[in-house]
Amino acid sequence: MTMARTWPHAGQPVIPDSSGDLAAWVQRAREQKVSIGGPLAEHSIDFSALRQTSPFNPADMVLTTGVGQTLDQVKAHVAAEGLWLPLDTPMGGFMPLADYLGNDLSLSWLSHRYGTARDWVMGMTAIDDSGSPVTWGAKVVKNVAGYLLSPLYIGSRHALGLMVEVSLRLIPLPTGLCRVNIAASTPEPLLNIWRGTVRPRSSGLQTDPWEAIRLKGQAGEWQLEGLTYAPRGEIDGWIGLTEGVRGVEVTPCEGVPNEPVTTSQPVRIGRFLPANLGQAIALETGREKELIIYPATGAALFFGAGASPLAASIEASGGQVVEAGDWQRKSSVPGDDTALYMQKVKSILDPDSIFGPLWEAS
Amino acid sequence: MPLNDSLTRRFRKIVGRPNVDTGTAELLTFASDGLTLHQAAPECVVYPQSTGEVAAIVKACNRAGVPFVARGAGTGLSGGAIIDGGVIIQLSRMNQIIYLSADNRFAIVQPGVVNSYLSLQTRPYGLEFAPDPSSQAACTIGGNVAENAGGPHTLKQGVTLNHVLGQTVVMADGQVATFGGPYLAQTGPSFSSFLVGSEGTLGITTEVTVRLVPVAAGITTMLATFADPAGATDSVTAILAARILPSALEFIDQLCIQAVEAHLKVGFPTDAGAILLIELDTDDERSKGQAETIEALCREHGAIDFTLAQSEEERQKLWLGRKHVAGAMGKISPAYYTNDGVVPRSRLTDILQAVYRIAGIHKLKVANIAHAGDGNIHPLILFDPDTPDGADRALACSEDILAACLEMGGSLSGEHGIGLEKREMMARMYSGADLAHMRRLRNGLSPLGLLNPCKLLPEGARCGEVKNGATLPEGTWL
Numbered sequence: 001m002t003m004a005r006t007w008p009h010a011g012q013p014v015i016p017d018s019s020g021d022l023a024a025w026v027q028r029a030r031e032q033k034v035s036i037g038g039p040l041a042e043h044s045i046d047f048s049a050l051r052q053t054s055p056f057n058p059a060d061m062v063l064t065t066g067v068g069q070t071l072d073q074v075k076a077h078v079a080a081e082g083l084w085l086p087l088d089t090p091m092g093g094f095m096p097l098a099d100y101l102g103n104d105l106s107l108s109w110l111s112h113r114y115g116t117a118r119d120w121v122m123g124m125t126a127i128d129d130s131g132s133p134v135t136w137g138a139k140v141v142k143n144v145a146g147y148l149l150s151p152l153y154i155g156s157r158h159a160l161g162l163m164v165e166v167s168l169r170l171i172p173l174p175t176g177l178c179r180v181n182i183a184a185s186t187p188e189p190l191l192n193i194w195r196g197t198v199r200p201r202s203s204g205l206q207t208d209p210w211e212a213i214r215l216k217g218q219a220g221e222w223q224l225e226g227l228t229y230a231p232r233g234e235i236d237g238w239i240g241l242t243e244g245v246r247g248v249e250v251t252p253c254e255g256v257p258n259e260p261v262t263t264s265q266p267v268r269i270g271r272f273l274p275a276n277l278g279q280a281i282a283l284e285t286g287r288e289k290e291l292i293i294y295p296a297t298g299a300a301l302f303f304g305a306g307a308s309p310l311a312a313s314i315e316a317s318g319g320q321v322v323e324a325g326d327w328q329r330k331s332s333v334p335g336d337d338t339a340l341y342m343q344k345v346k347s348i349l350d351p352d353s354i355f356g357p358l359w360e361a362s
Numbered sequence: 363m364p365l366n367d368s369l370t371r372r373f374r375k376i377v378g379r380p381n382v383d384t385g386t387a388e389l390l391t392f393a394s395d396g397l398t399l400h401q402a403a404p405e406c407v408v409y410p411q412s413t414g415e416v417a418a419i420v421k422a423c424n425r426a427g428v429p430f431v432a433r434g435a436g437t438g439l440s441g442g443a444i445i446d447g448g449v450i451i452q453l454s455r456m457n458q459i460i461y462l463s464a465d466n467r468f469a470i471v472q473p474g475v476v477n478s479y480l481s482l483q484t485r486p487y488g489l490e491f492a493p494d495p496s497s498q499a500a501c502t503i504g505g506n507v508a509e510n511a512g513g514p515h516t517l518k519q520g521v522t523l524n525h526v527l528g529q530t531v532v533m534a535d536g537q538v539a540t541f542g543g544p545y546l547a548q549t550g551p552s553f554s555s556f557l558v559g560s561e562g563t564l565g566i567t568t569e570v571t572v573r574l575v576p577v578a579a580g581i582t583t584m585l586a587t588f589a590d591p592a593g594a595t596d597s598v599t600a601i602l603a604a605r606i607l608p609s610a611l612e613f614i615d616q617l618c619i620q621a622v623e624a625h626l627k628v629g630f631p632t633d634a635g636a637i638l639l640i641e642l643d644t645d646d647e648r649s650k651g652q653a654e655t656i657e658a659l660c661r662e663h664g665a666i667d668f669t670l671a672q673s674e675e676e677r678q679k680l681w682l683g684r685k686h687v688a689g690a691m692g693k694i695s696p697a698y699y700t701n702d703g704v705v706p707r708s709r710l711t712d713i714l715q716a717v718y719r720i721a722g723i724h725k726l727k728v729a730n731i732a733h734a735g736d737g738n739i740h741p742l743i744l745f746d747p748d749t750p751d752g753a754d755r756a757l758a759c760s761e762d763i764l765a766a767c768l769e770m771g772g773s774l775s776g777e778h779g780i781g782l783e784k785r786e787m788m789a790r791m792y793s794g795a796d797l798a799h800m801r802r803l804r805n806g807l808s809p810l811g812l813l814n815p816c817k818l819l820p821e822g823a824r825c826g827e828v829k830n831g832a833t834l835p836e837g838t839w840l
């Protein structure tokens with residue numbers, strides 16, 4: 001029991017050593033009327049010690065783990081059993097799941113096919129505003145029993161309650177993938193190649209040979225990077241005689257490589273309808289700062305400040321550009337009431353604001 | 363509270379006289395959904411055609427303090443779409459595909475669109491709505507969203523939750539809200555995803571933005587035949603352990619096979635103990651290798667025959683058999699009750715043995731189908747409704763099967779939801795604190811408790827019991 005412990009100094013996080021310990025911190029926060037855990041709470045939490053992983057039978061294809069485990073650790077743990085958690089992030093998987101899920105950093109080169117974190121969390125245990133553990137969902141791959149609150153908790157930055165354990169759905173680790181890297185000095189030929197693969201002229205029908213896909217670049221150096229099962233001959237067919245292609249690398253993979261990690265944090269994220277990724281991209285040709293585009297998902301990560309013709313074009317075509325991690329800006333987007341109802345949920349689940357406000361008052 | 367005339371008049375004003383039913387005979391057709399063991403007739407059925415009309419109906423119900431429930435096709439199997447007195451908001455006339463964007467792979471649809479109709483409309487573009495419940499020829503997208511429907515092909519593609527991008531919802535108080543939208547790049551909290559699977563207890567969906575996925579370029583369909591059902595379930599585990607994720611992996615036992623053959627003659631082997639229907643969503647070199655591995659694994663686990671569908675016609679025939687198992691039950695039993703438990707995949711063989719054992723204890727026959735790759739079992743418990751305790755024994759048998767699922771670390775429902783049927787069993791799956799947390803959220807979002815009351819959470823004595831196993835008045839035309 002840790003009841004004798006005092007609150008850490010300003011700027012230092014609370015470091016619970018177990019979920020029971022975290023529950024005790026929440027009870028103390030309630031008694032002493034201080035806030036804990038949320039993005040604007042007086043005390044932040046370092047979840048890294050909550051690393052307990054339940055006994056895991058690979059045949060069940062569900063892993064239940066403490067949120068102190070990092071995304072990389074989870075993926076390595078299950079890969080050893082021939083399984084895969086099809087989630088990724090360009091920010092590097094070294095952060096604990098509490099941060100990865102709490103901030104929902106799951107937009108990645110896999111998202112067009114495998115969705116994002118909410119698609120893979122089957123159940124969760126969290127500490128509620130009274131300091132009690134509460135569980136929803138299940139530890140099996142399919143479940144409709146009761147309310148599934150995880151989609152509310154993922155990305156809410158611990159402002160509704162403090163997640164301590166998650167059950168993750170897994171799938172067999174793919175074999176036989178190839179990593180494809182096509183280089184060009186401007187983005188257009190690469191986009192044209194991608195378009196040809198998802199809507200081949202031969203049939204005109206929608207297809208998708210990519211398990212992972214992204215377009216990355218800055219002035220003079222652009223790459224289409226992806227993972228596919230397509231054989232080399234087919235890949236060569238996609239590229240054909242496309243002008244402007246500088247090089248093609250196709251390498252067979254062991255398992256599934258993670259998305260290459262970017263060196264800096266994105267400052268803004270844009271989302272748009274894939275078909276609107278039109279000519280604006282051409283205007284980015286001379287861009288000095290790195291840009292990552294997920295063409296099939298319809299998302300762009302902007303690094304570095306400053307105006308971007310692509311960002312302007314996304315907004316002009318009805319898409320949204322928000323500051324990274326700042327999902328609540330959605331509230332300013334006409335037609336999406338998520339933020340309004342999140343505030344409602346906050347007032348229901350944490351009326352005394354034990355976890356601090358959901359976001360800064362605007 | 364009985365429905366008063368002024369409320370009915372109000373409904374007629376909102377939707378027009380022909381779109382309000384209060385006649386006893388009509389109302390009786392709404393007295394049950396696919397779970398016929400629970401029956402309770404509404405006092406009024408209203409057929410709105412727009413979000414605005416739904417909102418006005420909900421507001422009128424709120425003002426009058428009258429309970430209400432949304433209904434799609436009424437194929438639900440947990441008693442979710444019935445109400446004892448009160449109002450059914452029947453959404454089948456809101457059946458338009460509002461917008462389809464093939465290039466952006468989404469469609470905006472009204473809730474009454476029938477599941478298979480949607481894919482029929484999108485297939486010319488090479489796209490489909492992946493969730494494919496066996497009831498897909500009748501059930502609606504609104505019902506799929508409310509129940510988080512699955513189906514044979516959701517093993518690989520994911521369930522309804524994974525294919526809903528956004529919704530317009532009339533909340534319990536009549537406010538209209540929109541959550542999410544057509545963007546695939548969805549991170550951050552999602553109220554839309556939270557509502558999926560909430561069984562119509564928090565809001566009424568009036569528009570859904572669904573994700574569409576490319577239709578498989580080629581398909582390989584296999585039928586593995588086993589003398590012993592355990593060989594089939596062990597093969598399921600072995601296939602997944604071999605790092606192969608088929609697009610479908612379905613188990614069908616002998617009694618089901620015999621019923622289907624008596625009904626449709628699709629060519630299932632009637633002397634088999636069980637069959638597996640296995641599908642890969644490719645027919646290229648890679649899938650040839652995978653099919654060979656699957657065959658080797660099935661044979662290793664006792665398969666006595668293994669065949670590949672040689673044509674699309676043959677494939678369709680096999681699926682026709684699978685999708686009509688429930689419909690074929692009439693050939694072998696006057697009535698049946700569908701269970702929907704889930705176990706961790708490694709316990710599939712154990713739960714099937716438990717199912718046969720439990721059925722034996724209750725002196726009942728049970729025919730088994732399972733979305734085996736998902737660990738989602740559907741024992742069809744056969745009973746005779748004309749024997750005095752027939753239905754009660756079937757219910758007790760189902761409850762014991764669900765208890766066994768929970769003991770093995772599983773769940774009360776994989777895709778049919780809790781509804782009325784299993785609400786009291788929720789206390790066996792969750793702690794009091796867990797349920798209190800869920801109830802807190804429900805009470806906060808539906809403070810008057812008028813929207814689909816008495817469903818999903820245990821109610822104890824709070825809700826008047828609907829008539830369990832009540833019989834319809836003689837001469838009722840259904």
Ligand SMILES: Cc1cc2nc3c(=O)[nH]c(=O)nc-3n(C[C@H](O)[C@H](O)[C@H](O)COP(=O)(O)OP(=O)(O)OC[C@H]3O[C@@H](n4cnc5c(N)ncnc54)[C@H](O)[C@@H]3O)c2cc1C
Binds near residue numbers: 396433510561568814
């Ligand atoms: C033969 C048979 C086979 C089946 N196979 C499968 C299967 O493979 N997979 C599977 O998942 N299910 C299956 N089911 C169950 C059922 O078909 C699904 O649950 C389906 O999603 C229900 O859709 P519906 O339109 O019939 O909904 P209904 O039965 O009308 O309603 C079901 C629930 O959804 C709510 N609801 C309906 N529309 C809305 C709305 N617009 N807004 C809010 N709430 C709403 C209702 O209030 C109710 O609680 C099967 C049923 C049968 C009879």
